[in-house]
Amino acid sequence: MKFIMNRDQLVDSVQDVMKAVSTRTTIPILTGIKIETHEDGVTLTGSDSDISIERFIPVEEDGYEHVEVEKSGSIVLQARFFSEIVKKLPGSKVEVEVFERFGTRIRSGSSEFNLNGLDPQEYPRLPEVQENDKFSIQADLLKTLIRQTVFAVSTSETRPILTGVNWHILEGELNCVATDSHRLASRVAAVESTTDELEHPNVVIPGKSLTELSKILDDSSALVDIVITESQVLFKAKNILFFSRLLDGNYPDTSKLIPSDSKTEMVISTKEFLQAIDRASLLAKEGRNNVVKLSTMENGQVEISSNSPEVGKVFEHVSTESFEGDELKISFSAKYMMDALKVMDCSEVLIRFTGAMRPFVLTPLDGNTIKQLILPVRTY
């Protein structure tokens, strides 16, 4: 195997597949990156067996030459060393050549490395995915809906299914739901699919997979094809294949848990509200739970307060754009509120409360594709 590639192109591509490589793997070969050359280009693969990423670098693209393939073949190189080496190589081009017994020489400018490679035959095959039912989403929209939901997944393994985001596809609509049982984030988006009857009721993608996927996708309007099978999901973007294992088990039906009525409704500036909560939480952080209290006031304002007996107290007043319904005092985690407000992407947010011991719902004033639900905190 032998190829010569632009260094920047190689650095970028290696970075992408490194997202899947874990140093803590039980399968030693997976600490490596697999490199495969063929006539039309070079393929890099990284995997931790949950996530696998395949990055293709074509010989030529848009009239631009990325790589010269001189000899076809394959090799596995220690990811940790290989990625550090290519980042620091001095030349603008990198030559990689494999010799006997997987010895690999990397040359660039005045520098030459000789690495001991691993047998590419030992590298596990990527899952085979039948591409019958696929659907597509624009890359930038996909990134947005990941950002708007994935933060709410559970980090605790007590209910493993909650560490994933539930994707529910029905009638050309994708509904993403994540919850750690203390708050819930949901986002609906239209998808393009090849068949009308595409239906996936219970797909749960690990939160970590989506976070990594989001990092390697461009903010472009190019379509990403998505294929879901029994145990795998495949995302196909330009020159990238991203495979993830799906989580086993049934995702709880959360639709009935979201209240539809409300007793108190307010519209408030997202930014002002976020900043007030942020300031109030300065003192709350010193306390244990980062809890702030929201109290409605007579003049259409709300008061955000926090009391940390050892440090002090804070009061913040925020004017609402509109206010309707019962007066209310409710306590909640400042962190959950800030997490939710940060992904609303709207200047004004509608908050609907149904009582101090019931979940409340945040939606953008103009539209209901995003729903953020937060469970309050009660005094003991």
Place this chain on the structure above:
Amino acid sequence: MLKKTKTARIIFHVDMNSFYASVECSINPDLRGKPLAIAGNVEERRGIVVTSSYEARAQGVHTTMTVWEAKQKCPGLIVMPPSFERYRTASRKMFNLLSEYTDLIEPISIDEGYMDVTERYSDHSPIEMAEEIQNRLMNELHLPCSIGIAPNKFLAKMASDMKKPLGITILRKRELPGKLWPLPIEEMHGVGKKTMEKFHKMNIYTIGDLASRDLQEVKLHLGKNGEKLWNRSKGIDDRPVDPEASNEFKSVGTSTTLPEDIVQIDEAANVLKELSQSLEQRLKRKKVVTTSVQLTIRYADRKTITRSQTFSNPIQQKEELFKISNNLFKEHWDERPVRLLGITATQVIDKSNATRQLDLFSYKEHTKDEQLFETLERINRRYGEQSIQKGIEKKGDVSHGNENETGRNEEVDREGINRQGRKR
């Protein structure tokens, strides 16, 4: 009740001046004399000033300003993030120094405390002693403070506020009309925004206004708190300086030395069940809940291990205490004979401050308490906070106890060892 001493007491209130900023200056002398602010978020525009040095205050910087505003007022302002570890260390040193003068010290917060120096380890007069304390805090720790001297805690606190920084103020009872009564009511310690509004409605604007009113009238509008404040406005405050006040309830535990060494897991479970029950009662009596449970195992060779578990929602009930301690035992017991078992609630919080994060999948179970909570809140709104609370235990509340428990009393519990109470 404590026996009242006949002689008038002498109380100091020691209040550190812009403590966080002073500590930073004491650690880094280059900062001394410069305008310095400690802010929650140094980088961003929306960070707010938590405290600032007097040099910064002189240029218009004050607490709760945004960093951006503060820098507008004071372009040379140095802004630093808080480092609570440093402040805790400095606080410890400060209280150590104070304890050279008397044992009767009651810390109120990280940077202030009361001292009862009526009987002191010093031949100096109180004012000389205050000067010495102030000088030593300044010279040895580079920390400025103000000291109020008065016959009780309330007046001492008011006095220390009268001259800052580096003030020493004596407030005698006969000086109240001139020094205390002209102050606006909101400057009275114990009067917050809400209470101030209530006083204003009664046309009370100064502390003197309050002192001149009839007690019954004040009580009618403000209840018990009104009576307390009325007394204080007249310079009456008989709260003792209580060194234990802040240490109280840091941890609550119970343990038992076993009549025979335990060698079986179900024997241990029985003991832990009883300890959990006893611990639940003690937590209830102290009106606290805990977010951390520690199990102590002492083996027959006296080797002792402790293992603990921390969780986010606080607990108090024996079932939960048992479940956690029993799991800890199963996980960490090395099967050698056990001589003593103990369960300690290590991170206790006042029940009134404790919170519980509701859960999406179980919140409906809690909503049955909703009406109760709403009623409580309505009452509190009408009659003031803390008028009524949920679950205040009656005296001698042992309704969860079995016959075996009723023989137990406070003294036995305090000892932490109770052989007789255990059923074999």
